[in-house]
Amino acid sequence: MADIVLDKVSKEFPDGTTAVRDVDLEIADGEFVILVGPSGCGKSTTLNMIAGLEDISSGELRIAGQRVNDKAPRDRDIAMVFQSYALYPNMTVRENMAFPLRLAKLDKETIDRKVEEAAKVLELTPLLDRKPANLSGGQRQRVAMGRAIVRQPKAFLMDEPLSNLDAKLRVQMRTVVSRLQKQLGTTTVYVTHDQTEAMTLGDRVVIMRGGAVQQVGPPQELYDHPNNLFVAGFIGSPSMNFLTATVEEGTLRTALGDVPIGDRIRRELERADAPRELILGIRPEHFEDAELIDEETRRRGMEFTAPVDIVESMGSDKYVYLSVEGERATSAELEELAADAGAADFSGAGSNLVTRLSAESSVTEGEDRRVWFNLEKIHLFDPSDGRNLTLHEGRLTEFPGSPA
Amino acid sequence: MADTTTKAKVRWGLLDVAVVVFALTPVLWIMSLSFKTPATLTDGKFIPREWTLENYRTIFVTDQFVRALVNSIGIALIATTIAVVLGAMAAYAISRLDFPGKRALVGVSLLIAMFPQVSLVSPLFEIERQLGLFDTWPGLILPYITFALPLAIYTLSAFFKQIPWDLEKAAKMDGATQGQAFRRVIAPLAAPGLFTTAILVFIFCWNDFLFAISLTSTERSRTVPVALSFFTGASQFEDPTGAICAAAVVITIPIILFVLFFQRRIVSGLTSGAVKG
Numbered sequence: 001m002a003d004i005v006l007d008k009v010s011k012e013f014p015d016g017t018t019a020v021r022d023v024d025l026e027i028a029d030g031e032f033v034i035l036v037g038p039s040g041c042g043k044s045t046t047l048n049m050i051a052g053l054e055d056i057s058s059g060e061l062r063i064a065g066q067r068v069n070d071k072a073p074r075d076r077d078i079a080m081v082f083q084s085y086a087l088y089p090n091m092t093v094r095e096n097m098a099f100p101l102r103l104a105k106l107d108k109e110t111i112d113r114k115v116e117e118a119a120k121v122l123e124l125t126p127l128l129d130r131k132p133a134n135l136s137g138g139q140r141q142r143v144a145m146g147r148a149i150v151r152q153p154k155a156f157l158m159d160e161p162l163s164n165l166d167a168k169l170r171v172q173m174r175t176v177v178s179r180l181q182k183q184l185g186t187t188t189v190y191v192t193h194d195q196t197e198a199m200t201l202g203d204r205v206v207i208m209r210g211g212a213v214q215q216v217g218p219p220q221e222l223y224d225h226p227n228n229l230f231v232a233g234f235i236g237s238p239s240m241n242f243l244t245a246t247v248e249e250g251t252l253r254t255a256l257g258d259v260p261i262g263d264r265i266r267r268e269l270e271r272a273d274a275p276r277e278l279i280l281g282i283r284p285e286h287f288e289d290a291e292l293i294d295e296e297t298r299r300r301g302m303e304f305t306a307p308v309d310i311v312e313s314m315g316s317d318k319y320v321y322l323s324v325e326g327e328r329a330t331s332a333e334l335e336e337l338a339a340d341a342g343a344a345d346f347s348g349a350g351s352n353l354v355t356r357l358s359a360e361s362s363v364t365e366g367e368d369r370r371v372w373f374n375l376e377k378i379h380l381f382d383p384s385d386g387r388n389l390t391l392h393e394g395r396l397t398e399f400p401g402s403p404a
Numbered sequence: 405m406a407d408t409t410t411k412a413k414v415r416w417g418l419l420d421v422a423v424v425v426f427a428l429t430p431v432l433w434i435m436s437l438s439f440k441t442p443a444t445l446t447d448g449k450f451i452p453r454e455w456t457l458e459n460y461r462t463i464f465v466t467d468q469f470v471r472a473l474v475n476s477i478g479i480a481l482i483a484t485t486i487a488v489v490l491g492a493m494a495a496y497a498i499s500r501l502d503f504p505g506k507r508a509l510v511g512v513s514l515l516i517a518m519f520p521q522v523s524l525v526s527p528l529f530e531i532e533r534q535l536g537l538f539d540t541w542p543g544l545i546l547p548y549i550t551f552a553l554p555l556a557i558y559t560l561s562a563f564f565k566q567i568p569w570d571l572e573k574a575a576k577m578d579g580a581t582q583g584q585a586f587r588r589v590i591a592p593l594a595a596p597g598l599f600t601t602a603i604l605v606f607i608f609c610w611n612d613f614l615f616a617i618s619l620t621s622t623e624r625s626r627t628v629p630v631a632l633s634f635f636t637g638a639s640q641f642e643d644p645t646g647a648i649c650a651a652a653v654v655i656t657i658p659i660i661l662f663v664l665f666f667q668r669r670i671v672s673g674l675t676s677g678a679v680k681g
């Protein structure tokens with residue numbers, strides 16, 4: 001077990017592509033860290049550099065305090081689980097799991113014992129003498145995990161290990177991975193595309209975009225206090241709603257009406273030297289049916305009326321899509337997010353507002369509905385560079401590029 | 405629906421039978437001739453009236469044929485081994501690495517394969533005479549390797565490309581060196597390809613007549629196809645047809661054995677189950 005430190009690590013491919021740019025990351029011993037980001041943002045490349053499968057162009061990689069830039073994968077003592085599982089098809093499950101131990105030249109009894117142990121943990125004991133071709137997807141996945149855990153490496157690297165499984169198995173395997181990591185306490189770096197995996201599995205989440213780290217933190221913190229538009233739009237499903245907003249005479253002029261600027265936001269905007277044109281971000285769950293709001297809560301937000309487009313009842317709550325007039329918010333980050341999600345899925349960039357209302361709401365499609373939203377939870381972003389102008393005061397110091 | 409499939413089956417079946425008959429008739433004819441006595445050789449009967457093993461005895465009595473058989477087996481085996489080993493290494497590099505000159509290498513090897521061999525025979529003859537390779541085993545092994553290598557590289561790189569690269573990465577992560585990854589993971593998976601290539605190269609060397617007749621002059625290195633053409637009967641004045649037929653039957657046996665031996669190793673679908681398929 002060991003900590004992993006990336007110190008200004010970059011990767012430039014021979015064809016000139018810079019896949020990873022100046023990544024600084026400290027992963028503590030035993031920590032479970034998730035790398036997320038849209039396709040092509042450099043997650044796999046980062047992982048491969050930690051593994052030693054790709055050379056590091058510049059910067060330093062330290063495992064357990066030791067510089068390992070020039071070490072071969074076999075000398076780093078790290079195990080990896082591949083998206084494709086990469087099981088050796090000519091070997092049985094037992095031989096697959098024993099392979100790393102045989103290469104390490106352990107004696108036969110130790111190998112047998114360790115393989116049996118790992119097989120028991122992963123419930124693979126009855127399958128030990130089968131070939132990978134005769135296993136189901138979930139079983140193959142577990143063999144791949146088994147091959148990683150048998151030799152108690154310093155760290156696990158996993159590159160989208162569950163993405164080839166169907167939805168139900170993925171949920172099952174997610175708990176297996178989580179339990180296994182807690183049990184073994186091995187430092188783990190896990191790459192995923194999946195929101196849920198990112199939010200539920202890790203101690204900390206690293207959000208990457210175009211080879212650069214956008215924000216690092218515990219999942220809840222990224223959700224509540226996104227550093228910039230990209231993080232705000234990437235984390236959360238359905239994603240945050242974005243609207244254009246103009247600062248005028250002490251209020252924010254938006255498609256939802258004039259939003260009063262409270263003391264907190266005024267102070268933050270002044271401090272951040274904000275422009276007049278802004279992007280307003282509101283998460284779906286911060287809306288509520290105005291009929292269901294008590295006086296006390298009502299004062300903390302504001303109301304508006306909008307035609308109801310679609311109502312999706314989820315049982316526990318209702319997703320209500322409202323049409324609002326006015327131009328859609330635009331910025332490089334939002335376009336990238338829309339491209340990654342497929343424009344249809346990414347509601348934030350459209351003129352539709354996604355809201356999550358209580359299940360008790362009597363809202364129906366086609367009517368004009370009065371809806372309330374929480375002013376304390378809104379975010380304001382600078383459209384030019386995407387930074388969040390409304391991070392809570394105590395946190396501003398942690399925001400790179402902001403005047404502290 | 406069922407009707408059309410039966411009809412199609414019958415049609416294909418007939419076609420298959422026609423092809424097999426066309427291909428096998430000359431072989432059976434030769435076998436039949438090899439068992440006939442000189443007197444009945446030209447009677448035009450498919451089943452010999454008088455069976456004899458005399459022809460087989462004849463070819464093994466003289467040293468001529470046995471020497472040629474030894475030469476053929478030795479030269480073909482050595483050339484095959486070297487071509488497959490070199491070809492495997494080249495194909496592995498071509499399928500896995502990006503190195504300067506890769507396209508040129510592939511292009512040149514394709515060029516060699518396309519070059520008409522007959523136009524190379526006279527220069528080769530001169531070169532080998534100068535170098536003292538004429539009428540020696542290496543004198544045949546070298547050109548065989550040259551012409552077999554493109555074939556080997558092509559077939560093998562197709563096989564290597566089928567093997568998921570992730571397997572090699574996984575082996576490295578599991579603690580294997582580059583060499584161990586190749587020997588313990590990649591080579592076993594490429595085995596069908598290695599055997600297929602070996603069979604093709606062996607057949608090419610075994611059947612060659614052009615180089616063998618131009619680059620040899622004595623029994624020292626003459627191979628069977630050439631030796632056959634120099635065949636005389638047991639005595640100067642006897643018709644050698646029966647003996648030639650017997651020899652022709654004998655030299656197909658090593659090929660059949662070779663193919664049967666390796667064919668059992670060519671199991672298709674060996675890589676299935678490696679990655680999510």
Ligand SMILES: Nc1ncnc2c1ncn2[C@@H]1O[C@H](COP(=O)(O)OP(=O)(O)OP(=O)(O)O)[C@@H](O)[C@H]1O
Binds near residue numbers: 019037042
């Ligand atoms: N061998 C290579 N040569 C040149 N560019 C490459 C190479 N491998 C990857 N890239 C580029 O580097 C960038 C990062 O790739 P990477 O595989 O790390 O993305 P990723 O975040 O893992 O994406 P995904 O989620 O689709 O797996 C991409 O733009 C890709 O095109």
Ligand SMILES: [Mg+2]
Binds near residue numbers: 043044045159
């Ligand atoms: Mg990837």
